[in-house]
Ligand SMILES: [Zn+2]
């Protein structure tokens with residue numbers, strides 16, 4: 139299994155479209171962050187978790203030219219506004235791309251992107267199908283994973299566990315039942331918006347405490363905003379925890395987990 143962190147930025151990305159870098163050092167390439175999403179390569183399948191507004195550029199950067207399915211954490215725009223670009227995969231594959239989401243996410247897609255699901259005319263066929271999931275074991279493109287709910291302000295976001303890997307973005311709080319799905323992980327990618335508390339996201343002290351409680355072998359922070367400078371975070375992080383970098387790769391090889399990224403390899 140291989141995971142690519144396509145983006146580890148918050149809803150506005152870093153820098154913001156206004157050019158603001160906040161507390162992030164603009165000279166450090168590790169601080170340039172696209173919207174949060176990951177790609178799973180497992181048993182010959184390629185599954186995206188979230189399809190944000192940067193999806194096209196993110197996939198072009200990987201060189202991966204096809205996907206088998208998309209699974210959504212929740213319906214916020216920074217996680218699904220890339221949906222229109224899925225049309226190209228459907229055209230090439232000659233079948234629609236399956237989308238997996240909870241009831242609320244799929245309802246949002248049906249309301250906002252009706253043409254994606256229903257043929258408009260002979261020139262514009264539908265290009266996605268929708269597949270609801272709920273808590274527990276789910277099968278996505280033939281791959282078994284576990285979905286667990288997280289509290290994200292006044293909505294639910296979903297975390298996913300695949301083997302010894304788990305992804306938890308966009309949460310403020312993880313209920314105890316879901317925490318039980320996060321034991322004995324080799325790698326956990328986890329929300330850490332900024333240093334200061336936030337009403338809908340986890341923040342530095344809380345995320346570190348949670349990681350220390352659950353004790354994954356490795357933890358990678360994601361959904362970081364412009365106030366969260368890479369080098370400043372590294373200074374305060376205990377061993378085994380690192381901020382994500384766009385393009386970072388997590389490779390599971392037998393019992394080992396190898397984490398590397400293009401930026402560090404170039405330095
Ligand atoms: Zn988000």
Ligand SMILES: [Zn+2]
Pocket residue numbers: 212214290308
């Ligand atoms: Zn969100």
